Amino acid sequence: MSKSHVLVLPFPAQGHVNPLMDLSHELAKHDIKITFVNTDFIHKQIMKAKGHKEQVGSDQIQLASISDGIEQEENRNRHEILLESIWQVMPKKLEKLIQEINNEAESEKISCVVADGTMGWALEVAEKMGIRRGALFWPASASFLALFLSIPQFLHDGIFDPEGTKMEDQSINLAPEMPAMRTTNLIWSNVCDNFNATKIGFNFLMRSSKVLESIDRVICNTSLELEAPTIAFAPKILPIGPLQARKSNDIDQSATSFLPEDPNCLNWLDLQQDKSVIYVAFGSLAIYDHIQLQELALGLELSNKPFLWVVRSDICNGANYDFLKEFEDRLSSRGKVVNWAPQLKVLSHPSIACFLSHCGWNSTIEGLINGLPFLCWPFFCDQFIDENYICDIWKVGLRFDRNNGIINREEVAYKIKKVLIDEGFRMRALQLKEKTINSVKEGGSSNKKLKNIVDWIKA
Structure with a gap:
């Protein structure tokens, strides 16, 4: 047969x-x-x-x-x-x-x-x-x-x-x-x-x-x-x-990853308090310039929250490399920068407080099934639709305001604090998680x- x-x-x-x-x-x-x-x-x-x-x-x-x-x-x-x-x-x-x-x-x-x-x-x-x-x-x-x-x-x-x-x-x-x-x-x-x-x-x-x-x-x-x-x-x-x-x-969750994942970030997450870490990841294609990278980094610093930040190797080079090395050394007590991460394992870790994401559909889904609030940083095409879902329809996250195309450090820090203080975001995210998994x-x-x-x- x-x-x-x-x-x-x-x-x-x-x-x-x-x-x-x-x-x-x-x-x-x-x-x-x-x-x-x-x-x-x-x-x-x-x-x-x-x-x-x-x-x-x-x-x-x-x-x-x-x-x-x-x-x-x-x-x-x-x-x-x-x-x-x-x-x-x-x-x-x-x-x-x-x-x-x-x-x-x-x-x-x-x-x-x-x-x-x-x-x-x-x-x-x-x-x-x-x-x-x-x-x-x-x-x-x-x-x-x-x-x-x-x-x-x-x-x-x-x-x-x-x-x-x-x-x-x-x-x-x-x-x-x-x-x-x-x-x-x-x-x-x-x-x-x-x-x-x-x-x-x-x-x-x-x-x-x-x-x-x-x-x-x-x-x-x-x-x-x-x-x-x-x-x-x-x-x-x-x-x-x-x-x-x-x-x-x-199932090996990294079976189709284009980049080698850094498993050490999971050990670092084990040392953090529950619901304390901002996870920052913008997928496999998004590109941002040196000024925007600096503003994001300084915004994470200004928020005074622990963070795990994925910066691909094609971005972490030249002036970006020098800046990020100094930045991570300065904030080594509460921040970690990696080239690529086992994202599903990271998002399901109890220490993660929210997901600062490019809002690609896969990342959006992975955040939803873990009941996480979002901070939305879309770059192109369907990511803007997903941002509208997250912020306007499901109401499980916030978007950033751009000043002349740049999201500045004060805006980053402000929105991080806002999404963490308002328990409504996490409550709605957990309700949506249950419906989605069911x-x-x-x-x-x-x-x-x-x-x-x-x-x-x-x-």
């Missing part, structure tokens, strides 16, 4: 790889074989961070990789080159990989493809090769997905031009009780930094939105309890999350949806 075999394909970015691996672990629990396909570059990064260990915590999950077509390293930091290469190169590479897998064992041929929502071309490859089942997975909020699905309508309404380069600065609200978003924060307008790059980024997303629009089901790492109005607005969204709330302790338990709304997905894959 043939065994269900799912090929899983994430977009090559940390915030996309992690939740799709979490989904893979859930499917593997139901005796579904997984081939998890990264780009060669991302696969090498993960292997290096893991000390070249292939294990991911389940014998059912096999790792594989294909080329993204980028040969010159300097091109890898140019988003528009990566996006163009994904569409032009990766479909042929994926087709070849599927052929190789299917030729190895008749009883374990690929029977289903689950691809990231921005990698919808993978379903076209699957259909071409006779694979009848395919679904897209959305790693961000359902509200950002609904916005994404609405791009053709925005274009029709003239909110931006056919190249995505000219747009009015306005607030978009798709339905009552859904978070608003400003047009100037749409992903292609603040990730790509020139006219040609913006045009390429917009075209990539238009192609992706057309594939999303054409399929019946989009699996989303959210829950009805978190985003009921959005799911009512866009019923094709299947909320099966938050996947992070399903993680068991025997959704993935037996009988919960997300658990039922996941079972339906498993039955559909196995049918």
Whole structure:
């Protein structure tokens, strides 16, 4: 008898790889074989961070990789080159990989493809090769997905031009009780930094939105309890999350980390008082200049609270390195700076008081399932929607005011004190934690949806 075999394909970015691996672990629990396909570059990064260990915590999950077509390293930091290469190169590479897998064992041929929502071309490859089942997975909020699905309508309404380069600065609200978003924060307008790059980024997303629009089901790492109005607005969204709330302790939480984690920060947290530490982390992509880094550091100092601050190695260099070394030496009695941290373990530690975050959806979820108040520091695209959720809808955190684009040290210290003094933030966060975790338990709304997905894959 043939065994269900799912090929899983994430977009090559940390915030996309992690939740799709979490989904893979859930499917593997139901005796579904997984081939998890990264780009060669991302696969090498993960292997290096893991000390070249292939294990991911389940014998059912096999790792594989294909080329993204980028040969010159300097091109890898140019988003528009990566996006163009994904569409032009990766479909042929994926087709070849599927052929190789299917030729190895008749009883374990690929029977289903689950691809990231921005990698919808993978379903076209699957259909071409006779694979009848395919679904897209959305790693961000359902509200950002609904916005994404609405791009053709925005274009029709003239909110931006056919190249995505000219747009009015306005607030978009798709339905009552859904978070608003400003047009100037749409992903292609603040990730790509020139006219040609913006045009390429917009075209990539238009192609992706057309594939999303054409399929019946989009699996989303959210829950009805978190985003009921959005799911009512866009019923094709299947909320099966938050996947992070399903993680068991025997799964290696660093299995897909692009950077080596510093476990010593957990020992440092053990020495701190309960609910005393400010955890500061801005994800794998955010960049901030030297002045802003200094203001944040001095704001943490001014708050007079213990802090654990993640500053990636690509930021902790040059003038930043010298400043941070002096800063950490001066505040060694109550502060620690690390290049990367085991975030889920940090956020579940009893010493953490609040999460100062870039508000990426994965980080937002990880803070929610640990009942933590937030301080919001978004950088681009969906992070502003998540900030609106945190501050305006769930009311579990505060946003910072920017003075000429800079969040100054006084503002940092003031908001830290404010979010810690007001117990209402923690109370609401704990209530939301309970609702969110219940959704993935037996009988919960997300658990039922996941079972339906498993039955559909196995049918």
